[in-house]
Amino acid sequence: MTTSDTSTETLTAWDRVQLARNVQRPHTLDMVRGLCEHFVELHGDRRFGDDAAIVGGMATLQGRTVMIVGHQKGRNARENVQRHFGMPRPEGYRKALRLFRHAEKFGFPLLCFIDTPGADPERESEERGQANAIAECIMAMTNLRVPIIATVIGEGGSGGALAIGVADRMLMMENAIYSVISPEGCASILWRDAAKAPDAARAMRITAADVHELGIADAVIAEPAGGAHTDIAAAVESAALVIREHLEQLTGDEIATTLACRYQKYRAIGRFHERQQALLGVQAGEPLPFVV
Protein backbone atom coordinates (compact mmCIF):
# COMPACT_ATOMS: atom_id res chain seq x y z
CA MET A 1 0.00 0.00 0.00
CA THR A 2 1.20 3.45 -0.88
CA THR A 3 1.14 5.75 2.09
CA SER A 4 -1.31 8.60 2.31
CA ASP A 5 -0.15 12.15 2.11
CA THR A 6 -0.22 13.62 5.60
CA SER A 7 -1.68 16.94 4.46
CA THR A 8 -5.01 15.32 3.55
CA GLU A 9 -5.32 12.97 6.50
CA THR A 10 -7.61 15.29 8.43
CA LEU A 11 -10.21 15.45 5.66
CA THR A 12 -13.74 14.32 6.54
CA ALA A 13 -15.63 11.72 4.50
CA TRP A 14 -17.68 14.54 3.02
CA ASP A 15 -14.51 16.43 2.02
CA ARG A 16 -13.41 13.30 0.17
CA VAL A 17 -16.81 13.11 -1.57
CA GLN A 18 -16.24 16.64 -2.88
CA LEU A 19 -12.74 15.75 -4.05
CA ALA A 20 -13.96 12.51 -5.66
CA ARG A 21 -16.55 14.51 -7.60
CA ASN A 22 -14.24 17.35 -8.62
CA VAL A 23 -14.60 17.65 -12.41
CA GLN A 24 -10.94 18.61 -12.75
CA ARG A 25 -9.76 15.24 -11.44
CA PRO A 26 -8.05 12.86 -13.84
CA HIS A 27 -10.71 10.83 -15.66
CA THR A 28 -10.32 7.54 -17.50
CA LEU A 29 -8.89 9.04 -20.71
CA ASP A 30 -6.31 10.96 -18.65
CA MET A 31 -5.29 7.69 -17.01
CA VAL A 32 -4.99 6.01 -20.40
CA ARG A 33 -2.82 8.83 -21.77
CA GLY A 34 -0.54 8.77 -18.76
CA LEU A 35 -0.35 5.02 -18.34
CA CYS A 36 -0.34 3.49 -21.83
CA GLU A 37 0.75 3.98 -25.40
CA HIS A 38 -0.90 3.32 -28.78
CA PHE A 39 -4.46 3.61 -27.45
CA VAL A 40 -7.11 2.69 -29.99
CA GLU A 41 -10.60 3.51 -28.78
CA LEU A 42 -13.33 1.05 -29.72
CA HIS A 43 -16.96 2.05 -29.96
CA GLY A 44 -20.46 0.63 -29.82
CA ASP A 45 -22.28 -2.31 -28.33
CA ARG A 46 -23.28 -3.78 -31.75
CA ARG A 47 -26.88 -3.80 -30.53
CA PHE A 48 -28.15 -0.30 -30.02
CA GLY A 49 -25.56 2.45 -29.90
CA ASP A 50 -22.38 3.89 -28.48
CA ASP A 51 -22.50 5.27 -24.97
CA ALA A 52 -19.99 8.05 -24.33
CA ALA A 53 -20.29 7.51 -20.54
CA ILE A 54 -18.12 4.41 -20.93
CA VAL A 55 -14.94 4.43 -22.98
CA GLY A 56 -12.82 1.47 -23.91
CA GLY A 57 -10.14 0.22 -26.20
CA MET A 58 -6.75 -1.40 -26.53
CA ALA A 59 -3.37 0.03 -25.69
CA THR A 60 0.12 -1.10 -24.78
CA LEU A 61 1.46 -1.08 -21.26
CA GLN A 62 5.00 -2.25 -20.57
CA GLY A 63 5.13 -3.86 -24.00
CA ARG A 64 1.94 -5.82 -23.43
CA THR A 65 -1.46 -5.19 -25.02
CA VAL A 66 -4.16 -4.46 -22.46
CA MET A 67 -7.88 -3.75 -22.72
CA ILE A 68 -9.11 -0.58 -21.02
CA VAL A 69 -12.72 -0.01 -19.95
CA GLY A 70 -13.76 2.96 -17.84
CA HIS A 71 -16.47 5.42 -16.99
CA GLN A 72 -15.81 8.79 -18.57
CA LYS A 73 -16.95 12.06 -17.02
CA GLY A 74 -16.56 15.48 -18.61
CA ARG A 75 -14.56 18.50 -17.48
CA ASN A 76 -17.29 21.06 -18.09
CA ALA A 77 -21.05 21.30 -18.59
CA ARG A 78 -20.92 20.69 -22.34
CA GLU A 79 -18.67 17.64 -22.00
CA ASN A 80 -20.76 16.32 -19.16
CA VAL A 81 -23.92 16.49 -21.23
CA GLN A 82 -22.12 14.49 -23.93
CA ARG A 83 -20.76 12.03 -21.33
CA HIS A 84 -24.06 11.96 -19.43
CA PHE A 85 -22.10 12.77 -16.23
CA GLY A 86 -20.48 9.35 -16.41
CA MET A 87 -23.81 7.57 -15.87
CA PRO A 88 -23.88 4.69 -18.35
CA ARG A 89 -26.97 3.48 -20.12
CA PRO A 90 -27.42 -0.21 -20.96
CA GLU A 91 -25.56 0.19 -24.26
CA GLY A 92 -22.56 1.42 -22.27
CA TYR A 93 -22.51 -1.75 -20.18
CA ARG A 94 -23.06 -3.88 -23.28
CA LYS A 95 -20.09 -2.16 -24.93
CA ALA A 96 -18.09 -2.97 -21.79
CA LEU A 97 -19.26 -6.58 -21.98
CA ARG A 98 -18.23 -6.80 -25.63
CA LEU A 99 -14.77 -5.49 -24.75
CA PHE A 100 -14.46 -7.93 -21.81
CA ARG A 101 -15.10 -10.81 -24.23
CA HIS A 102 -12.71 -9.29 -26.73
CA ALA A 103 -10.00 -9.10 -24.06
CA GLU A 104 -10.63 -12.73 -23.13
CA LYS A 105 -10.52 -13.91 -26.75
CA PHE A 106 -7.10 -12.35 -27.32
CA GLY A 107 -5.72 -12.79 -23.81
CA PHE A 108 -5.39 -9.08 -23.04
CA PRO A 109 -5.35 -8.22 -19.32
CA LEU A 110 -8.29 -5.95 -18.44
CA LEU A 111 -7.84 -2.59 -16.70
CA CYS A 112 -11.05 -0.92 -15.52
CA PHE A 113 -11.39 2.63 -14.25
CA ILE A 114 -14.40 3.40 -12.09
CA ASP A 115 -15.81 6.92 -11.92
CA THR A 116 -19.59 7.15 -11.91
CA PRO A 117 -22.38 8.55 -9.72
CA GLY A 118 -24.28 5.40 -10.72
CA ALA A 119 -25.98 3.79 -13.70
CA ASP A 120 -28.51 5.95 -15.52
CA PRO A 121 -31.90 5.42 -13.78
CA GLU A 122 -34.22 6.86 -16.44
CA ARG A 123 -37.13 5.01 -18.00
CA GLU A 124 -35.45 4.55 -21.37
CA SER A 125 -32.59 2.74 -19.65
CA GLU A 126 -34.99 0.46 -17.79
CA GLU A 127 -36.71 -0.21 -21.10
CA ARG A 128 -33.46 -1.37 -22.67
CA GLY A 129 -32.61 -3.57 -19.68
CA GLN A 130 -30.34 -1.63 -17.33
CA ALA A 131 -30.57 -4.30 -14.62
CA ASN A 132 -29.85 -7.08 -17.11
CA ALA A 133 -26.91 -5.20 -18.64
CA ILE A 134 -25.28 -4.66 -15.24
CA ALA A 135 -25.94 -8.24 -14.14
CA GLU A 136 -24.42 -9.60 -17.38
CA CYS A 137 -21.26 -7.55 -16.85
CA ILE A 138 -20.86 -8.72 -13.25
CA MET A 139 -21.45 -12.32 -14.28
CA ALA A 140 -18.94 -12.09 -17.13
CA MET A 141 -16.23 -10.69 -14.88
CA THR A 142 -16.61 -13.46 -12.31
CA ASN A 143 -14.87 -15.95 -14.58
CA LEU A 144 -13.29 -13.92 -17.37
CA ARG A 145 -10.10 -15.74 -18.27
CA VAL A 146 -7.74 -12.76 -18.13
CA PRO A 147 -6.36 -10.83 -15.14
CA ILE A 148 -8.54 -7.87 -14.10
CA ILE A 149 -7.46 -4.76 -12.21
CA ALA A 150 -10.16 -2.25 -11.28
CA THR A 151 -9.19 1.18 -10.01
CA VAL A 152 -11.70 3.59 -8.48
CA ILE A 153 -10.40 6.97 -9.67
CA GLY A 154 -13.31 9.14 -8.48
CA GLU A 155 -16.85 8.12 -7.61
CA GLY A 156 -17.65 4.44 -7.15
CA GLY A 157 -21.42 4.67 -7.38
CA SER A 158 -23.15 1.41 -6.49
CA GLY A 159 -24.10 -1.24 -9.08
CA GLY A 160 -23.17 1.08 -11.91
CA ALA A 161 -19.59 0.96 -10.60
CA LEU A 162 -19.52 -2.75 -9.71
CA ALA A 163 -20.60 -3.62 -13.27
CA ILE A 164 -17.01 -2.94 -14.37
CA GLY A 165 -15.47 -3.59 -10.96
CA VAL A 166 -15.30 -7.33 -10.28
CA ALA A 167 -11.55 -7.82 -10.29
CA ASP A 168 -8.46 -9.65 -9.09
CA ARG A 169 -7.21 -6.38 -7.63
CA MET A 170 -9.39 -3.53 -6.43
CA LEU A 171 -7.42 -0.30 -6.10
CA MET A 172 -8.66 3.10 -4.95
CA MET A 173 -7.23 6.56 -5.37
CA GLU A 174 -6.78 8.20 -1.99
CA ASN A 175 -9.70 10.61 -2.44
CA ALA A 176 -11.96 8.22 -4.30
CA ILE A 177 -15.14 6.86 -2.71
CA TYR A 178 -17.03 3.59 -3.12
CA SER A 179 -20.60 3.46 -1.94
CA VAL A 180 -23.68 1.25 -2.15
CA ILE A 181 -25.92 4.34 -2.44
CA SER A 182 -25.07 8.04 -2.79
CA PRO A 183 -24.66 9.82 0.56
CA GLU A 184 -27.58 12.04 -0.46
CA GLY A 185 -29.76 9.00 -1.20
CA CYS A 186 -28.86 7.31 2.08
CA ALA A 187 -29.47 10.52 4.02
CA SER A 188 -32.88 11.07 2.43
CA ILE A 189 -33.93 7.57 3.53
CA LEU A 190 -32.31 7.11 6.95
CA TRP A 191 -32.00 10.76 7.99
CA ARG A 192 -35.14 11.81 6.05
CA ASP A 193 -33.08 14.78 4.86
CA ALA A 194 -30.72 14.77 1.88
CA ALA A 195 -28.85 17.67 3.48
CA LYS A 196 -27.52 15.23 6.07
CA ALA A 197 -25.39 13.61 3.35
CA PRO A 198 -22.15 14.42 5.22
CA ASP A 199 -23.38 12.30 8.16
CA ALA A 200 -24.43 9.48 5.84
CA ALA A 201 -21.05 9.61 4.05
CA ARG A 202 -19.29 9.08 7.37
CA ALA A 203 -21.66 6.34 8.59
CA MET A 204 -21.40 4.29 5.38
CA ARG A 205 -17.58 4.27 5.48
CA ILE A 206 -17.09 5.09 1.83
CA THR A 207 -13.59 6.58 1.74
CA ALA A 208 -10.64 4.71 0.25
CA ALA A 209 -9.13 4.24 3.71
CA ASP A 210 -12.43 2.80 5.00
CA VAL A 211 -12.95 0.47 2.05
CA HIS A 212 -9.34 -0.71 2.40
CA GLU A 213 -9.83 -1.31 6.10
CA LEU A 214 -13.01 -3.29 5.37
CA GLY A 215 -10.85 -5.60 3.26
CA ILE A 216 -12.49 -4.74 -0.05
CA ALA A 217 -9.89 -2.41 -1.60
CA ASP A 218 -6.47 -4.09 -1.94
CA ALA A 219 -4.48 -0.87 -2.01
CA VAL A 220 -4.87 2.90 -1.76
CA ILE A 221 -3.04 5.07 -4.28
CA ALA A 222 -1.56 8.29 -2.91
CA GLU A 223 -2.64 11.56 -4.51
CA PRO A 224 -0.72 14.85 -4.70
CA ALA A 225 -1.24 17.16 -1.71
CA GLY A 226 -4.55 18.98 -2.20
CA GLY A 227 -6.00 16.19 -4.36
CA ALA A 228 -5.49 14.63 -7.79
CA HIS A 229 -6.93 17.64 -9.62
CA THR A 230 -4.07 19.87 -8.46
CA ASP A 231 -1.50 17.87 -10.43
CA ILE A 232 -3.03 15.43 -12.89
CA ALA A 233 0.30 14.19 -14.24
CA ALA A 234 1.58 13.35 -10.76
CA ALA A 235 -1.70 11.65 -9.81
CA VAL A 236 -1.68 9.52 -12.94
CA GLU A 237 1.98 8.58 -12.41
CA SER A 238 1.22 7.58 -8.83
CA ALA A 239 -1.62 5.33 -10.04
CA ALA A 240 0.50 3.96 -12.89
CA LEU A 241 3.19 2.74 -10.49
CA VAL A 242 0.70 0.75 -8.43
CA ILE A 243 -1.23 -0.60 -11.43
CA ARG A 244 1.99 -1.75 -13.17
CA GLU A 245 3.13 -3.52 -10.02
CA HIS A 246 -0.15 -5.45 -9.65
CA LEU A 247 -0.30 -6.24 -13.36
CA GLU A 248 3.20 -7.65 -13.14
CA GLN A 249 2.16 -9.92 -10.26
CA LEU A 250 -1.04 -11.11 -11.95
CA THR A 251 0.44 -11.87 -15.34
CA GLY A 252 2.99 -14.11 -13.64
CA ASP A 253 0.24 -16.47 -12.46
CA GLU A 254 -1.55 -19.25 -14.31
CA ILE A 255 -5.08 -18.13 -15.21
CA ALA A 256 -6.54 -21.08 -13.28
CA THR A 257 -4.82 -19.78 -10.14
CA THR A 258 -6.07 -16.26 -10.82
CA LEU A 259 -9.66 -17.49 -11.23
CA ALA A 260 -9.48 -19.57 -8.04
CA CYS A 261 -8.15 -16.57 -6.12
CA ARG A 262 -10.85 -14.34 -7.61
CA TYR A 263 -13.50 -16.77 -6.41
CA GLN A 264 -12.05 -16.85 -2.91
CA LYS A 265 -11.62 -13.08 -2.79
CA TYR A 266 -15.34 -12.47 -3.31
CA ARG A 267 -16.43 -15.60 -1.47
CA ALA A 268 -14.86 -14.16 1.67
CA ILE A 269 -16.62 -10.76 1.58
CA GLY A 270 -19.32 -10.50 4.23
CA ARG A 271 -19.49 -10.32 8.00
CA PHE A 272 -21.92 -12.39 10.02
CA HIS A 273 -22.10 -14.71 12.99
CA GLU A 274 -22.94 -18.37 13.20
CA ARG A 275 -25.24 -18.44 16.19
CA GLN A 276 -23.40 -21.06 18.22
CA GLN A 277 -20.18 -19.18 17.78
CA ALA A 278 -21.84 -15.84 18.47
CA LEU A 279 -22.77 -17.10 21.91
CA LEU A 280 -19.13 -17.78 22.55
CA GLY A 281 -18.20 -14.33 21.30
CA VAL A 282 -16.40 -15.64 18.25
CA GLN A 283 -17.14 -13.93 14.95
CA ALA A 284 -17.37 -16.16 11.91
CA GLY A 285 -17.10 -14.99 8.36
CA GLU A 286 -14.45 -12.34 8.86
CA PRO A 287 -12.98 -11.59 5.45
CA LEU A 288 -9.90 -13.68 4.85
CA PRO A 289 -6.67 -11.91 3.95
CA PHE A 290 -6.46 -11.52 0.20
CA VAL A 291 -4.50 -14.16 -1.59
CA VAL A 292 -1.70 -12.52 -3.53
Next chain:
Amino acid sequence: MKEFFRRNKKSFAPVQREGESQIPDNLWAKCPACRELIYQKQLTDSLKVCPKCSHHLRLVPHEWLGLLDHGSFVEHDADLWPADPLGFVSPKEAYADKLRLTQEKLGQADAVISGLGTIDGRRLALAICDFSFIGGSMGSVYGEKMTRAAERAAELELPLLTINGSGGARMQEGVISLMQMAKISMALTRLAAVQQPHIALLVDPCFGGVLASYPSVADIIIAEPGANIGFAGSRVVSQTIGGKMPAKHQTAEYMFEHGFVDMVTPRADLRATLSRLLTLYGAQTNAGLPRLDARLIEQEVRAGG
Protein backbone atom coordinates in the same frame (compact mmCIF):
# COMPACT_ATOMS: atom_id res chain seq x y z
CA MET B 1 -60.71 -18.44 -11.32
CA LYS B 2 -62.06 -19.69 -8.02
CA GLU B 3 -62.43 -23.25 -9.26
CA PHE B 4 -58.87 -23.13 -10.44
CA PHE B 5 -57.58 -22.26 -7.02
CA ARG B 6 -59.69 -24.91 -5.42
CA ARG B 7 -58.32 -27.50 -7.78
CA ASN B 8 -54.77 -26.54 -6.93
CA LYS B 9 -54.95 -25.81 -3.29
CA LYS B 10 -54.05 -29.28 -2.11
CA SER B 11 -50.75 -29.21 -3.91
CA PHE B 12 -49.97 -25.65 -2.91
CA ALA B 13 -51.35 -24.94 0.52
CA PRO B 14 -49.43 -22.11 2.15
CA VAL B 15 -47.84 -23.20 5.40
CA GLN B 16 -49.04 -20.66 7.93
CA ARG B 17 -47.10 -19.97 11.06
CA GLU B 18 -48.69 -17.96 13.79
CA GLY B 19 -47.81 -14.28 13.74
CA GLU B 20 -46.16 -14.45 10.31
CA SER B 21 -49.10 -13.67 8.08
CA GLN B 22 -49.48 -10.13 6.73
CA ILE B 23 -53.20 -10.57 7.16
CA PRO B 24 -54.54 -10.23 10.69
CA ASP B 25 -55.60 -13.54 12.08
CA ASN B 26 -59.31 -12.88 12.09
CA LEU B 27 -62.28 -13.65 9.89
CA TRP B 28 -61.95 -10.81 7.40
CA ALA B 29 -59.00 -9.28 5.59
CA LYS B 30 -58.79 -6.22 3.37
CA CYS B 31 -57.16 -6.49 -0.07
CA PRO B 32 -54.46 -3.80 -0.26
CA ALA B 33 -55.21 -3.29 -3.96
CA CYS B 34 -59.01 -3.11 -4.26
CA ARG B 35 -59.75 -2.49 -0.54
CA GLU B 36 -62.47 -5.16 -0.64
CA LEU B 37 -63.09 -7.21 2.46
CA ILE B 38 -62.26 -10.84 1.82
CA TYR B 39 -63.17 -13.82 3.91
CA GLN B 40 -59.88 -14.88 5.49
CA LYS B 41 -60.27 -18.56 4.65
CA GLN B 42 -60.97 -17.75 1.02
CA LEU B 43 -57.76 -15.74 0.84
CA THR B 44 -55.72 -18.53 2.40
CA ASP B 45 -57.24 -21.07 0.04
CA SER B 46 -56.37 -18.91 -2.95
CA LEU B 47 -52.66 -18.63 -1.99
CA LYS B 48 -53.21 -15.02 -0.99
CA VAL B 49 -54.50 -13.98 -4.38
CA CYS B 50 -57.45 -11.60 -4.06
CA PRO B 51 -60.59 -13.34 -5.38
CA LYS B 52 -62.06 -9.95 -6.35
CA CYS B 53 -59.20 -8.31 -8.26
CA SER B 54 -56.55 -11.09 -8.59
CA HIS B 55 -53.99 -8.98 -6.74
CA HIS B 56 -51.11 -11.20 -5.59
CA LEU B 57 -50.47 -10.37 -1.93
CA ARG B 58 -46.91 -10.72 -0.60
CA LEU B 59 -45.94 -14.05 0.92
CA VAL B 60 -43.36 -14.61 3.65
CA PRO B 61 -40.86 -17.46 3.15
CA HIS B 62 -42.80 -19.99 5.18
CA GLU B 63 -45.85 -19.40 2.99
CA TRP B 64 -43.73 -19.89 -0.14
CA LEU B 65 -42.77 -23.33 1.15
CA GLY B 66 -46.28 -24.32 0.12
CA LEU B 67 -44.83 -24.59 -3.40
CA LEU B 68 -42.96 -27.71 -2.31
CA ASP B 69 -44.20 -31.22 -1.64
CA HIS B 70 -45.69 -31.24 1.81
CA GLY B 71 -43.06 -31.85 4.48
CA SER B 72 -40.17 -32.01 1.99
CA PHE B 73 -38.38 -28.82 3.04
CA VAL B 74 -35.18 -29.07 5.05
CA GLU B 75 -33.78 -25.72 6.11
CA HIS B 76 -30.04 -25.03 5.91
CA ASP B 77 -27.86 -22.29 7.35
CA ALA B 78 -30.55 -21.16 9.78
CA ASP B 79 -27.85 -20.31 12.30
CA LEU B 80 -26.36 -17.47 10.21
CA TRP B 81 -26.81 -14.27 12.14
CA PRO B 82 -26.25 -10.69 10.93
CA ALA B 83 -23.40 -8.58 12.31
CA ASP B 84 -23.07 -4.81 12.25
CA PRO B 85 -19.82 -4.47 10.31
CA LEU B 86 -19.82 -0.66 10.16
CA GLY B 87 -21.31 0.10 13.59
CA PHE B 88 -23.95 1.95 11.58
CA VAL B 89 -26.00 4.57 13.40
CA SER B 90 -28.48 7.11 12.02
CA PRO B 91 -30.79 9.35 14.08
CA LYS B 92 -33.69 7.12 13.02
CA GLU B 93 -32.07 4.13 14.72
CA ALA B 94 -28.92 2.13 15.18
CA TYR B 95 -28.64 -0.77 12.74
CA ALA B 96 -27.92 -3.19 15.60
CA ASP B 97 -31.20 -2.15 17.28
CA LYS B 98 -33.14 -2.39 14.03
CA LEU B 99 -31.82 -5.93 13.53
CA ARG B 100 -32.72 -6.98 17.05
CA LEU B 101 -36.24 -5.49 16.90
CA THR B 102 -36.94 -7.06 13.49
CA GLN B 103 -35.63 -10.43 14.67
CA GLU B 104 -37.87 -10.28 17.73
CA LYS B 105 -40.89 -9.26 15.67
CA LEU B 106 -40.46 -11.86 12.90
CA GLY B 107 -38.75 -14.64 14.79
CA GLN B 108 -35.99 -15.07 12.25
CA ALA B 109 -32.38 -13.99 11.88
CA ASP B 110 -32.33 -12.18 8.53
CA ALA B 111 -34.02 -11.78 5.14
CA VAL B 112 -33.37 -15.15 3.45
CA ILE B 113 -34.57 -18.68 4.20
CA SER B 114 -32.82 -21.46 2.29
CA GLY B 115 -32.72 -25.21 2.07
CA LEU B 116 -33.63 -28.25 0.02
CA GLY B 117 -37.02 -29.64 -0.94
CA THR B 118 -38.93 -31.44 -3.66
CA ILE B 119 -41.63 -30.57 -6.19
CA ASP B 120 -43.50 -33.64 -7.46
CA GLY B 121 -40.66 -35.68 -6.03
CA ARG B 122 -37.90 -33.80 -7.87
CA ARG B 123 -35.23 -32.36 -5.60
CA LEU B 124 -34.14 -28.76 -5.77
CA ALA B 125 -32.27 -26.18 -3.71
CA LEU B 126 -34.08 -22.98 -2.92
CA ALA B 127 -33.51 -19.60 -1.34
CA ILE B 128 -36.35 -17.23 -0.54
CA CYS B 129 -36.18 -13.51 0.30
CA ASP B 130 -38.37 -12.10 3.02
CA PHE B 131 -39.44 -8.57 2.13
CA SER B 132 -40.83 -8.09 5.64
CA PHE B 133 -37.27 -8.25 7.03
CA ILE B 134 -35.87 -4.73 6.41
CA GLY B 135 -37.31 -4.66 2.92
CA GLY B 136 -35.70 -7.98 2.02
CA SER B 137 -32.45 -6.05 1.74
CA MET B 138 -29.25 -7.80 0.73
CA GLY B 139 -26.58 -7.74 3.42
CA SER B 140 -23.89 -10.23 4.44
CA VAL B 141 -26.27 -12.93 5.66
CA TYR B 142 -28.42 -12.67 2.54
CA GLY B 143 -25.31 -12.93 0.37
CA GLU B 144 -23.82 -15.83 2.30
CA LYS B 145 -27.08 -17.80 2.31
CA MET B 146 -27.66 -17.30 -1.43
CA THR B 147 -24.02 -18.21 -2.08
CA ARG B 148 -24.23 -21.36 0.02
CA ALA B 149 -27.53 -22.30 -1.64
CA ALA B 150 -25.90 -22.00 -5.08
CA GLU B 151 -22.79 -23.89 -3.96
CA ARG B 152 -24.90 -26.62 -2.36
CA ALA B 153 -27.00 -26.94 -5.52
CA ALA B 154 -23.80 -27.24 -7.56
CA GLU B 155 -22.31 -29.81 -5.23
CA LEU B 156 -25.47 -31.95 -5.20
CA GLU B 157 -26.12 -31.23 -8.90
CA LEU B 158 -29.59 -29.87 -8.24
CA PRO B 159 -31.53 -27.01 -9.83
CA LEU B 160 -31.68 -23.79 -7.81
CA LEU B 161 -34.87 -21.77 -7.33
CA THR B 162 -34.51 -18.25 -5.96
CA ILE B 163 -37.57 -16.24 -4.94
CA ASN B 164 -36.62 -12.61 -5.08
CA GLY B 165 -38.55 -9.82 -3.40
CA SER B 166 -36.18 -7.13 -2.21
CA GLY B 167 -35.69 -3.40 -2.12
CA GLY B 168 -32.01 -3.87 -3.02
CA ALA B 169 -28.75 -3.73 -1.12
CA ARG B 170 -28.72 -3.12 2.64
CA MET B 171 -27.14 0.30 2.94
CA GLN B 172 -26.41 -0.15 6.66
CA GLU B 173 -23.72 -2.65 5.61
CA GLY B 174 -22.26 -0.19 3.12
CA VAL B 175 -20.05 -1.40 0.30
CA ILE B 176 -19.99 -4.90 1.84
CA SER B 177 -23.64 -5.25 0.83
CA LEU B 178 -22.84 -4.09 -2.71
CA MET B 179 -20.18 -6.79 -3.03
CA GLN B 180 -22.76 -9.50 -2.30
CA MET B 181 -23.95 -8.99 -5.89
CA ALA B 182 -20.56 -10.22 -7.10
CA LYS B 183 -20.28 -12.93 -4.47
CA ILE B 184 -23.58 -14.59 -5.41
CA SER B 185 -22.75 -14.29 -9.11
CA MET B 186 -19.44 -16.05 -8.43
CA ALA B 187 -21.21 -19.00 -6.80
CA LEU B 188 -23.60 -19.31 -9.73
CA THR B 189 -20.68 -20.07 -12.04
CA ARG B 190 -20.33 -23.37 -10.15
CA LEU B 191 -23.96 -24.20 -10.80
CA ALA B 192 -23.45 -23.44 -14.50
CA ALA B 193 -20.39 -25.69 -14.54
CA VAL B 194 -22.49 -28.72 -13.57
CA GLN B 195 -25.25 -27.71 -16.02
CA GLN B 196 -27.94 -27.21 -13.45
CA PRO B 197 -30.45 -24.41 -14.00
CA HIS B 198 -31.00 -21.32 -11.88
CA ILE B 199 -34.69 -20.43 -11.95
CA ALA B 200 -35.43 -16.96 -10.59
CA LEU B 201 -38.90 -15.93 -9.50
CA LEU B 202 -39.37 -12.16 -9.31
CA VAL B 203 -42.05 -11.18 -6.82
CA ASP B 204 -43.35 -7.87 -5.58
CA PRO B 205 -41.23 -5.80 -5.12
CA CYS B 206 -37.86 -6.51 -6.72
CA PHE B 207 -35.49 -3.58 -7.16
CA GLY B 208 -31.99 -2.19 -7.20
CA GLY B 209 -28.90 -4.26 -6.58
CA VAL B 210 -30.85 -7.48 -6.30
CA LEU B 211 -32.53 -7.10 -9.69
CA ALA B 212 -29.24 -5.85 -11.20
CA SER B 213 -27.41 -9.05 -10.33
CA TYR B 214 -28.11 -12.79 -10.13
CA PRO B 215 -31.90 -12.92 -10.87
CA SER B 216 -31.51 -10.96 -14.12
CA VAL B 217 -29.07 -13.52 -15.53
CA ALA B 218 -30.95 -16.62 -14.39
CA ASP B 219 -31.53 -19.40 -16.91
CA ILE B 220 -35.28 -18.99 -16.45
CA ILE B 221 -36.90 -15.80 -15.17
CA ILE B 222 -40.51 -15.96 -13.99
CA ALA B 223 -42.37 -12.92 -12.68
CA GLU B 224 -45.60 -12.73 -10.70
CA PRO B 225 -48.51 -10.79 -12.22
CA GLY B 226 -48.58 -7.16 -11.16
CA ALA B 227 -45.26 -7.35 -9.30
CA ASN B 228 -43.32 -4.09 -9.16
CA ILE B 229 -39.93 -4.79 -10.68
CA GLY B 230 -37.28 -2.29 -11.67
CA PHE B 231 -33.71 -1.15 -11.48
CA ALA B 232 -34.16 2.29 -9.96
CA GLY B 233 -36.49 2.68 -7.01
CA SER B 234 -38.55 5.86 -7.25
CA ARG B 235 -36.56 7.35 -4.38
CA VAL B 236 -33.33 6.85 -6.29
CA VAL B 237 -34.86 8.35 -9.39
CA SER B 238 -36.13 11.42 -7.61
CA GLN B 239 -32.70 11.88 -6.02
CA THR B 240 -30.85 11.58 -9.28
CA ILE B 241 -33.02 13.23 -11.90
CA GLY B 242 -35.70 14.93 -9.84
CA GLY B 243 -38.73 13.01 -11.10
CA LYS B 244 -40.82 10.04 -10.05
CA MET B 245 -40.77 6.93 -12.16
CA PRO B 246 -44.26 6.13 -13.43
CA ALA B 247 -45.15 2.89 -11.71
CA LYS B 248 -46.52 1.19 -14.83
CA HIS B 249 -43.03 1.16 -16.29
CA GLN B 250 -41.77 -1.04 -13.49
CA THR B 251 -44.05 -4.03 -13.54
CA ALA B 252 -43.78 -7.71 -14.39
CA GLU B 253 -45.91 -7.16 -17.49
CA TYR B 254 -43.69 -4.31 -18.69
CA MET B 255 -40.57 -6.45 -18.16
CA PHE B 256 -42.24 -9.24 -20.13
CA GLU B 257 -43.19 -6.93 -23.01
CA HIS B 258 -39.60 -5.74 -23.24
CA GLY B 259 -38.18 -9.23 -23.24
CA PHE B 260 -36.54 -9.41 -19.82
CA VAL B 261 -38.56 -12.26 -18.31
CA ASP B 262 -39.56 -15.60 -19.79
CA MET B 263 -43.07 -15.63 -18.39
CA VAL B 264 -45.54 -13.92 -16.09
CA THR B 265 -47.10 -16.77 -14.18
CA PRO B 266 -50.12 -16.51 -11.87
CA ARG B 267 -49.42 -18.00 -8.47
CA ALA B 268 -52.00 -20.72 -9.00
CA ASP B 269 -49.99 -22.06 -11.97
CA LEU B 270 -46.57 -21.71 -10.41
CA ARG B 271 -46.09 -25.15 -8.93
CA ALA B 272 -47.17 -26.85 -12.17
CA THR B 273 -44.84 -24.61 -14.19
CA LEU B 274 -41.88 -25.33 -11.94
CA SER B 275 -42.66 -29.04 -11.99
CA ARG B 276 -42.68 -29.06 -15.79
CA LEU B 277 -39.40 -27.11 -15.96
CA LEU B 278 -37.70 -29.47 -13.48
CA THR B 279 -38.85 -32.40 -15.60
CA LEU B 280 -37.43 -30.83 -18.75
CA TYR B 281 -34.00 -30.23 -17.20
CA GLY B 282 -34.08 -33.62 -15.52
CA ALA B 283 -34.94 -35.33 -18.79
CA GLN B 284 -31.72 -34.15 -20.39
CA THR B 285 -29.60 -35.61 -17.60
CA ASN B 286 -31.55 -38.88 -17.75
CA ALA B 287 -30.98 -39.24 -21.48
CA GLY B 288 -27.30 -39.76 -20.69
CA LEU B 289 -26.05 -37.04 -22.99
CA PRO B 290 -22.34 -36.37 -22.59
CA ARG B 291 -21.82 -33.67 -19.99
CA LEU B 292 -19.55 -31.02 -21.48
CA ASP B 293 -17.82 -28.33 -19.51
CA ALA B 294 -20.29 -25.43 -19.58
CA ARG B 295 -17.46 -23.04 -20.10
CA LEU B 296 -16.31 -24.82 -23.26
CA ILE B 297 -19.81 -24.83 -24.67
CA GLU B 298 -20.08 -21.14 -24.00
CA GLN B 299 -16.80 -20.51 -25.79
CA GLU B 300 -17.75 -22.66 -28.74
CA VAL B 301 -21.02 -20.83 -29.09
CA ARG B 302 -19.21 -17.54 -28.92
CA ALA B 303 -16.56 -18.59 -31.41
CA GLY B 304 -19.27 -19.87 -33.72
CA GLY B 305 -21.29 -16.66 -33.43
